[in-house]
Amino acid sequence: MVTFRAGVEGDYDEVNQLVQRTFLNDGAGREWDEERALFEPARSVLAVDGDQVVGHVGTYTRELTVPGGVLPAGFVTCVAVAGTHRRRGLASTMLTRQLGEIRDRGEALAVLWASEGSIYGRYGYGLASRRLSFEIDRREARLDGSRLDKSRLDGLRLQAGPAARHRAQVTDLYEQARPARPGFASRDARWWDYRLADQAWHRDGAGPLQAVVCHDGDTPVGYALYRFRSSWDGSGPNGEVGVMETVTTTPAAYTVLWDFLLNVDLTRKVGFWLGALDEPLQYLANDPRRLGMRLGDGLWARLLDVPAALSGRRYAAEVDVVLEVADELLPGSGGVFRLRGGPDHATCEPTTDAPDLRLDTSALAAVYLGGNSLGSLAAAGRVDELHPGAVAATAPAFTWTRAPHALEIF
């Protein structure tokens, strides 16, 4: 019989083996101390059959930047059920129990990256951010010289080398950028150990992790993490630059860093898998089509405490609206709420007033980070307008200056 329990300290190895197997990795040589250090056993839910762990869902305790704020959130990870025990409801039981735990800890929302897009909607998650991936033929693509203000680029200089050597500057820049960008997640020392860990098996044939830091005078203003992959074919050099992330505090730093990444001798391609939907590169390139852009999904979000989540973000325009939120899985998290908000204030409280808009919790999650328009969800029939004009009056408030951007899969 399968039973469920919280994790304990000694569970990591068995959980890791289960996760490696279910993700179709052989697990060989994938012992990873930096990942082990992230494991929060008490936040895991395990399914156990006899003495065997046959299911797991995990949660990391982190902060998530939302429009105009930073909130504690449950970062859901390592959802796995053994092949022998699938489609019997084990994941549903664990994921539901996990959502209760996240809510009871006072975290207003949960976020995750989905292995398959069809899994999480049924648990109230909504696709809240998207990513653009880039596969750039660098002989065809370059930054458009006419858009580069050379006077602003003067005085910027680059310093490159093994990523670990630049850790202090990189972490500092990330902390400066984090509060302003929805989708960014807190990274304490353990998370930086993990991010900068340079496991050979993780390189997928590429070289060691590199950092390039841009300085304006003595001040660091941006960095990129990347790897080179050396390759030669019959016609000569065919190397690649694989960009992991770029974080900048000025537009000039962004331009200089991408100019560097696009102009590495002996390379032909630049890959960037986790770009933002509004990645500035697409507005700087001489020919955006040459950037090989592809749309992908990003963070899925699940609201657990609607008033805390909605009052914890800010709004691009003044809004005063009553929302009826249906939550089939966790009815206690739904209800009717009045949201009053603007660029520098927000309150959200249960109300008995008549609702202006009716939507389910996954539709609200989809617009929560500002990555989807409420009007688009309404066009899909996922928001009911109960008061004429309510969609048009509310949609602009839920947008934000920048698209949400999740920099890393966890």
Ligand SMILES: CC(=O)SCCNC(=O)CCNC(=O)[C@H](O)C(C)(C)COP(=O)(O)OP(=O)(O)OC[C@H]1O[C@@H](n2cnc3c(N)ncnc32)[C@H](O)[C@@H]1OP(=O)(O)O
């Ligand atoms: C955040 C993350 O970690 S994402 C990673 C998710 N994990 C993986 O992809 C690893 C490989 N897959 C697995 O381990 C399992 O198939 C899981 C965890 C995805 C699902 O576990 P199960 O115990 O089989 O799920 P469960 O029986 O509770 O099914 C719940 C529902 O989800 C559906 N479902 C489950 N897996 C999938 C899937 N891969 N694709 C589409 N639907 C799915 C089921 O059909 C079921 O639907 P229903 O409620 O309409 O009947």
